[in-house]
Amino acid sequence: MINIDATSSTPIYEQIVNEIKEGILKGIIEPGDKLPSVREMAKMMTLNPNTIQKAYQELERQKVTVTIRGRGTFVSEDYKPRKDEEKLMEVREFFKKGIVEAYYMGFKEEDIYEMIKSLLKELKGVEEDD
Amino acid sequence: MINIDATSSTPIYEQIVNEIKEGILKGIIEPGDKLPSVREMAKMMTLNPNTIQKAYQELERQKVTVTIRGRGTFVSEDYKPRKDEEKLMEVREFFKKGIVEAYYMGFKEEDIYEMIKSLLKELKGVEEDD
Amino acid sequence: MINIDATSSTPIYEQIVNEIKEGILKGIIEPGDKLPSVREMAKMMTLNPNTIQKAYQELERQKVTVTIRGRGTFVSEDYKPRKDEEKLMEVREFFKKGIVEAYYMGFKEEDIYEMIKSLLKELKGVEEDD
Amino acid sequence: MINIDATSSTPIYEQIVNEIKEGILKGIIEPGDKLPSVREMAKMMTLNPNTIQKAYQELERQKVTVTIRGRGTFVSEDYKPRKDEEKLMEVREFFKKGIVEAYYMGFKEEDIYEMIKSLLKELKGVEEDD
DNA sequence: GTGGTCTAGACCACC
């Protein structure tokens, strides 16, 4: 389920964080679900346990997961979205970089909207029916 | 004109590249314009000339600028957009990360479209009226 | 294995790039092989690590190598040749310069073909027999 | 007749040298012909006279031209090809770089011979009938 | 004046 590109410039632990957050949005992983243990995950993905550990810590820091001592790591059931100024700028930056690069690839506004639309569908399409 | 965030995890030279590409899109810098010399820019931004040099070389590698020996670095007059598969994935990734983070901030689809729209206006709004 | 001519007008980092690409063609270095670390290579060649770094980054930019974070730099296993117009012109230029200079040395057509043949053998002769 | 690319990494004076040597091979300029004066050439090509001067000096150093004080610069009538070891290595290097890059573009041996053949025709085709 | 290369030495994030 989790695809890692070892040659990417994005750190592996960050790729894991992204993939898990994406999996939750898509409904593949649900609130309350237990994540595999650090060791288990490390073995599955043939990665250094320290890398998984760092990913889990980051997820917890973002309140996406909670860790219960002795039980494991679970997807938060009561995740409360929080807009802080910093996060908002970060999102803007992602979009801005995307748009700038898109323009330099010859994209038109419509192409950009098209891509956004397709990504929105991919990420939340599952729950579209509620 | 160029804002650098020294605390950002994005390397300084990359921030410079982004800012210049953005400035060109916005029409603040125009094709044919000369960029400040490496030393001049370094002094202006109180950065090491090597850092500017790296940014300029990356811009040239991307064909955003051309350098003329002994004269300086200029914004390309004949930039030809090219879509390669890799670049396309990169853009998709930027947007995907933006959308995922936006959802985790509590954004709705409309909020995302709103932000994209505002960014598109900011980046290309100047030329929209001709 | 890598021979550097410090007196050459060709930059050292570029000589390194060329030598490594040549080594791969000759089969001396194989896809998947790890290159010496930047520091190791720098020590071996008594060069500054930054110089090696620049060579390695250029190799990666050309997709000749990939780097895996924390592990090192490796020869690409899946190198996909791509002809772009610009590269084609570059190759033509190399050959043209070679031919012009050859004529000025008194070479005949046969001599030129002879030299090309000998170089082709040298560069790919190893795999010729499979 | 002389095409200069100001954005090329090849120095302008060197491009001039190459173009003139090529023109002589092609028979466009003939032994005994007078080259335009430095100032004249500089005005024609809108280049700095120093650049032309440097090109002419290099041509003379290579014995491709001779300068007669007060009369001007002329294409040598009695050019004697000289193979020195150094020149030979230089030619080999040009060809080697061309071949290496050609292989990395996906060229086969035949493609390389094809390109060489086409260049030979282009450069000496005119005199093929003697 | 311009950009390009190189050295020396430092600090950092990642695995």
Next chain:
DNA sequence: GTGGTCTAGACCACG
């Protein structure tokens, strides 16, 4: 351990 970034300062070729 690995590569990546940055500073400081030097030297060079080119126009």
